[in-house]
Amino acid sequence: MQKTKTYLSETVMNLKPSGIRRFFDLAASMEGVISLGVGEPDFVTSxxxxxxxxxxxxxxxxxxxxxxxxxxxxxxxxxxxxxxxxxxxxxxxxxxxxxxxxxxxxxxxxxxxxxxxxxxxxxxxxxxxxxxxxxxxxxxxxxxxxxxxxxxxxxxxxxxxxxxxxxxxxxxxxxxxxxxxxxxxxxxxxxxxxxxxxxxxxxxxxxxxxxxxxxxxxxxxxxxxxxxxxxxxxxxxxxxxxxxxxxxxxxxxxxxxxxxxxxxxxxxxxxxxxxxxxxxxxxxGESDVEEMKKSYRRRRNYFVQSLNELGLSCHLPGGAFYAFPSIQSTGLTSEQFAERLLMEEKVAVVPGNVFGQSGEGYIRCSYASSMEQLQEAIRRMKRFLERL
Incomplete structure (x- = not known):
């Protein structure tokens, strides 16, 4: 018998899956990935x-x-x-x-x-x-x-x-x-x-x-x-x-x-x-929060300066732990850039278009990672951009 109706809510059926999740799943299936995608502190709770x-x-x-x-x-x-x-x-x-x-x-x-x-x-x-x-x-x-x-x-x-x-x-x-x-x-x-x-x-x-x-x-x-x-x-x-x-x-x-x-x-x-x-x-716990904040500030300053030196224009974010650099100079879309960077250099970032139309041409990078990982991510991104 041919199915004539659905039992699911039309609102739910029309929802798009989270664009962030696809890149998390891809990164999780690969070894040696540096993830700058997760919006999560790298500190353990006090x-x-x-x-x-x-x-x-x-x-x-x-x-x-x-x-x-x-x-x-x-x-x-x-x-x-x-x-x-x-x-x-x-x-x-x-x-x-x-x-x-x-x-x-x-x-x-x-x-x-x-x-x-x-x-x-x-x-x-x-x-x-x-x-x-x-x-x-x-x-x-x-x-x-x-x-x-x-x-x-x-x-x-x-x-x-x-x-x-x-x-x-x-x-x-x-x-x-x-x-x-x-x-x-x-x-x-x-x-x-x-x-x-x-x-x-x-x-x-x-x-x-x-x-x-x-x-x-x-x-x-x-x-x-x-x-x-x-x-x-x-x-x-x-x-x-x-x-x-x-x-x-x-x-x-x-x-x-x-x-x-x-x-x-x-x-x-x-x-x-x-x-x-x-x-x-x-x-x-507020003294612990202040120590984490100092660490994020140091990482932000290093990471944003490095992105700009690579030619990926990025404003200095005043808060949170995200950098949102432009990748428009590469000629790639946000999704193309993020997918190729992951596949070719094993660095996971989030394409900006998942955050709305005005995010196209950008990528989100979380700097809630160790300084060593951020430095290695920059080295890998530099290699990727040089090939482009």
Missing amino acids: WSVREACILSLEQGYTSYTANAGLLELREEISRYLARNFQILYDPNSEIVVTVGASQALDLALRAIINPGDEVIVVEPSFVSYAPLVSLAGGVPVFVQTDGKQEFKLQPEQIEKTITSRTKAMILCSPNNPTGTVLNRRELEAISAIVQKYDLIVISDEIYAELAYDEPYTSFPSIPHMQERTILVNGFSKGFAMTGWRLGFIAAPKEFAQAILKIHQYAMMCAPTMAQYGAIEALKN
Whole structure:
């Protein structure tokens, strides 16, 4: 009998697989590969954090926590945000602990989107933003930033895309994949547009700990922005806790309680042992974060200078641990460059086009690798470019 219908969601069927994953899978099947593709710290989680987790297991803390997370952790998050970014959130009603920042993004979008609502996605963007908007029933609308302006979002670009259906915007600073950081003056200019058109902002600040050249400005710290911002953050990047899968949202009570409602049905709570580790990270782990940050800064300076010396033009990223050099001078597309570099010199990078149309002509290189690996990667890239 001929099949006449599918049982799968059309939205899911129309989603493209992650472009990053294909290169990870290719690299994993080869020996001797230097991977500059993974967006993950190369540091192990601080011992005191691991010890706190082990202690929680030994003491038998293996049950569910409150849906919003351990109150002690939420109180530490509240103190952390006040101490580092000068923003105040009530730990009882305005903070929710999630299973990574990725779940926090998903929950935030589902909490605010009605079918057909438009959400502005700034490109190049992290690969999950647009799919998560679509899965929530919304319509992603893309704003393309320009490498000649170091991929900094311009307020007039936002205004051109706004329609009667525009509800929200996803902002990411420091940015994945470009490493670009928006300073306070630039964020204030964006906030004027947000106010003018009554927008909600989902501010992805997972790389906030990794801003190198000037004090970091959190978007809800801009006047009048906290009331219309859902702040997404977590422990993966700055605290080197990727596998712990622990993030959080901080938002006005109306948003936070709507997010909590979804979270309690979809996930119940974040892993208990990880939450005890996170308490320790916030209480005593910031000196370890500072040491990691110093190391990333040294690697950034070496790697970006080396890329420019190779003829791959690259702005100095202000944060995160990514360089986003142009490969346009080679005459290859992003995918051609990345695939040939992997096959011929066993260096894995991510083609820029997987982060959106404005990423074509660029590649993303993570410098969260040892200095020795970065130096060897540069040598291999030099050989590759000389053959071209």
